Amino acid sequence: MASHGTRKPTFTEGMLMQRRTFLKLLGAATGLGVGHFSPLGQALAEEANAGHFFVCIHASGGWDVTLWADPRNEKLGLVSPASTENTDTGVIRRWVDAPLDGDTRTFALVKPAGSNIVFGPGIGELGDMASRLTVVNGLAMNTVSHPDGTAFSATGRHLVGGRVPGSSIDTLFANEFGLTQTFPLVSVQFPSSYVGDNLDRRAVPLTIGSVGTLSRTLTRSTLYDSDAERDKVTALLGKQARELAAESAYPDVMQGMALQYDALRAMLGGKLQDVFSVGGLQKAQPQFNYKARFASGTAVNMAFAIEAMKRNVVRCVSFAQGGFDTHNANYKTQALVQQDLFDAVAQFVRTLDETPHPTLRGKKLADTTHILVMSDFCRTPQINTGGGRDHYPNNSALVISPRFKGNFVFGKSDKEQLLPAHAKRFADGDRAIAPPDLLATMLSAVSVNPRKYLRDGEVVPELLKV
Amino acid sequence: MRALAATTFVYTALVACGPPSVVHPESAPALSAASRVAMDTAPKEDLRLVPPEAYMRSYLQWFGALAPADVQKRAKGADGNQLFDSWDDYLSAMGFPDYRNDLPRAQQTNAIMVATFERLAIALCDRAVEHDLKSLPVTPMAERAVFAFENQEPMTEAAFAPRFDVLHRTFLGYPATLAPGPVSRSHIYYGLFSEVVAARQKSKAKARFTPTEAAWAAVCYGLARHPETHLY
Numbered sequence A: 001m002a003s004h005g006t007r008k009p010t011f012t013e014g015m016l017m018q019r020r021t022f023l024k025l026l027g028a029a030t031g032l033g034v035g036h037f038s039p040l041g042q043a044l045a046e047e048a049n050a051g052h053f054f055v056c057i058h059a060s061g062g063w064d065v066t067l068w069a070d071p072r073n074e075k076l077g078l079v080s081p082a083s084t085e086n087t088d089t090g091v092i093r094r095w096v097d098a099p100l101d102g103d104t105r106t107f108a109l110v111k112p113a114g115s116n117i118v119f120g121p122g123i124g125e126l127g128d129m130a131s132r133l134t135v136v137n138g139l140a141m142n143t144v145s146h147p148d149g150t151a152f153s154a155t156g157r158h159l160v161g162g163r164v165p166g167s168s169i170d171t172l173f174a175n176e177f178g179l180t181q182t183f184p185l186v187s188v189q190f191p192s193s194y195v196g197d198n199l200d201r202r203a204v205p206l207t208i209g210s211v212g213t214l215s216r217t218l219t220r221s222t223l224y225d226s227d228a229e230r231d232k233v234t235a236l237l238g239k240q241a242r243e244l245a246a247e248s249a250y251p252d253v254m255q256g257m258a259l260q261y262d263a264l265r266a267m268l269g270g271k272l273q274d275v276f277s278v279g280g281l282q283k284a285q286p287q288f289n290y291k292a293r294f295a296s297g298t299a300v301n302m303a304f305a306i307e308a309m310k311r312n313v314v315r316c317v318s319f320a321q322g323g324f325d326t327h328n329a330n331y332k333t334q335a336l337v338q339q340d341l342f343d344a345v346a347q348f349v350r351t352l353d354e355t356p357h358p359t360l361r362g363k364k365l366a367d368t369t370h371i372l373v374m375s376d377f378c379r380t381p382q383i384n385t386g387g388g389r390d391h392y393p394n395n396s397a398l399v400i401s402p403r404f405k406g407n408f409v410f411g412k413s414d415k416e417q418l419l420p421a422h423a424k425r426f427a428d429g430d431r432a433i434a435p436p437d438l439l440a441t442m443l444s445a446v447s448v449n450p451r452k453y454l455r456d457g458e459v460v461p462e463l464l465k466v
Numbered sequence B: 001m002r003a004l005a006a007t008t009f010v011y012t013a014l015v016a017c018g019p020p021s022v023v024h025p026e027s028a029p030a031l032s033a034a035s036r037v038a039m040d041t042a043p044k045e046d047l048r049l050v051p052p053e054a055y056m057r058s059y060l061q062w063f064g065a066l067a068p069a070d071v072q073k074r075a076k077g078a079d080g081n082q083l084f085d086s087w088d089d090y091l092s093a094m095g096f097p098d099y100r101n102d103l104p105r106a107q108q109t110n111a112i113m114v115a116t117f118e119r120l121a122i123a124l125c126d127r128a129v130e131h132d133l134k135s136l137p138v139t140p141m142a143e144r145a146v147f148a149f150e151n152q153e154p155m156t157e158a159a160f161a162p163r164f165d166v167l168h169r170t171f172l173g174y175p176a177t178l179a180p181g182p183v184s185r186s187h188i189y190y191g192l193f194s195e196v197v198a199a200r201q202k203s204k205a206k207a208r209f210t211p212t213e214a215a216w217a218a219v220c221y222g223l224a225r226h227p228e229t230h231l232y
Helices: A011-031 A039-048 A121-132 A146-155 A169-177 A211-218 A227-247 A252-269 A278-284 A296-310 A329-354 A435-445 B002-017 B052-062 B068-076 B087-094 B111-134 B157-172 B185-202 B211-224
Strands: A053-059 A097-101 A104-107 A134-136 A183-188 A206-208 A314-321 A369-375 A397-400 A408-410 A424-426 A429-431
Touching: A053 A146, A053 A169, A053 A296, A053 A329, A121 A329, A146 A169, A146 A369, A146 A435, A169 A183, A169 A314, A169 A435, A183 A296, A206 A211, A206 B087, A206 B111, A211 A278, A211 A296, A211 B087, A211 B111, A227 A252, A227 B111, A227 B185, A227 B211, A252 B111, A278 A296, A296 A314, A296 A329, A314 A329, A329 A369, A329 A397, A369 A435, A397 A435, B052 B068, B052 B087, B052 B111, B068 B111, B087 B111, B111 B211, B157 B185, B157 B211, B185 B211
Parallel strands: A053 A314, A053 A369, A134 A408, A183 A206, A183 A314
Antiparallel strands: A097 A104, A134 A397, A369 A397, A424 A429
16 A cells, blocks of 8 residues: 555545545435436536546457466366466566476465465566455456457457447546546557547547657647647638538538647647657656566556646546567566566556646545556467467456455456356346446446446446445 | 019120220329428538548648658658658558557547648648749749749739639649638638738748748648548
């Protein structure tokens, strides 16, 4: 648990205060005879959720859950655990040898002090923050295709043909809470999608290949044209777009473009380009490990997220880290890829703990930031002939949120085949938890009615703090 | 009674065995109009984003039909003025798909895409002013990339209109006089032109362009970034 100093509330106190305010507001709404998702309840909830931030991270390629969230260190059924034969163990700090088969060693399970969660060694430094973590295991993916698994994890819908039929969770957060921000949603190689009629055009993900693109895209030379001239042109184009929208039978797209011209004026007026250059971010947030073998880009993205949240110019930041698709001998680095990612997440959470909230006095960013870490699917329990693991229709996910129960694991996979097992009785019967359920729960945690956006999925109250 | 039955039988037999009745075709009378409505020519689909490949191909064409690497080199220039970085910096923001990461092409514009279009359009127009209007000896009309007309100072609205039409046809593909909107588009852009000229004449800041050159650049990137350039 992070300390916030002597005179300020601790993280837990902050959470309780915030939750108290939130419950008070919801209680008032209920007392007035309005439902949790009624317009009045919604308005009160919006107030309670003001100033919240969202960070979505995609472990791109499909991670091996047996090395972190759903650890396996015994040969049982199909399961061949990671071992000294197939893993570079020297660089894995939490790897402690345990007997497996003759000279071959596997890892000892990792259970940090005070933790209810048992991890694999890939969890890295994040294992020390178990009290903050909500782990969801046995997510039923029903796919082993990268694009489909990615879309399912991010939107709760499988692909229809090659098309993503739903909006991704980051877009939904941006639509609900980010429309007035300069950057409602910055998406760095995250599988963000914007689909549907009930969304505002300002929530269209700002998709970029790297954070550096943001800075370069906003850089303007002043030798040829002046800021005032460019601003005049942008204002004129916004007006043109509005006039064209007024004459159009389908004005949405034109109106959206008018809003985007306005947003551009705000971005350029904010002089953010120097702050968001890679060099500028590294200087401003030196605590991240920019030399991590697999997470150097992740470190820059996290530094960007912190700086953008500090300035209150963003609502949601989503990004991806690659390196998890280890079919062959590259499986040797799977544990390291995980360790790099989770070390970065741990540093991110520590930074959130220390960074004051830009608008809520006495709060830290950690008090209002919700983090989701997910992947395409998991990898096979058996090692293939190439020494790696292939795609498997099970998955795990990680949530770090002030509204979710910490130190908590929900869902499970079966012991011998690593397939999703029944987690509880849902409205449609006993079944495993699936991505739509997790996404619905995340929306519900910030008082958004999941049915407004999601076709499937049931809120899992067990995951939420009471 | 018997006579009646016999008569009925004979009559029935005659009718049943007689020649078939013939209906002669004739034209139906014209229906009278109940009301008149105009034909609905409104598009039944919302505007779509021009695919990034099509935009980039157009951009290369506006730049003088050069190869992408040549455009990048010419747009960057050798003066280090940050008019352009590299195509790699813009591809994701322009909406290109990323098959390495299974990311589909962008279907909608967004604010960063609009910022990228601005950056690209400014690079195009500033370099075009240098090439077409500023270079010495004067670039022959046939070799001009964008400004295929002679500049004139001072620029009256009457003189502006045909020149603006050249740019309008280049970037938007149709005559300026047909542009929708309550006010003539040429008049709107002449307003922009005049404001830039007036501001430059007042300003003491060091600049590469004369007031009219800067104004033409502004009009140029006001069209190269126009919503109609990016949506169809």
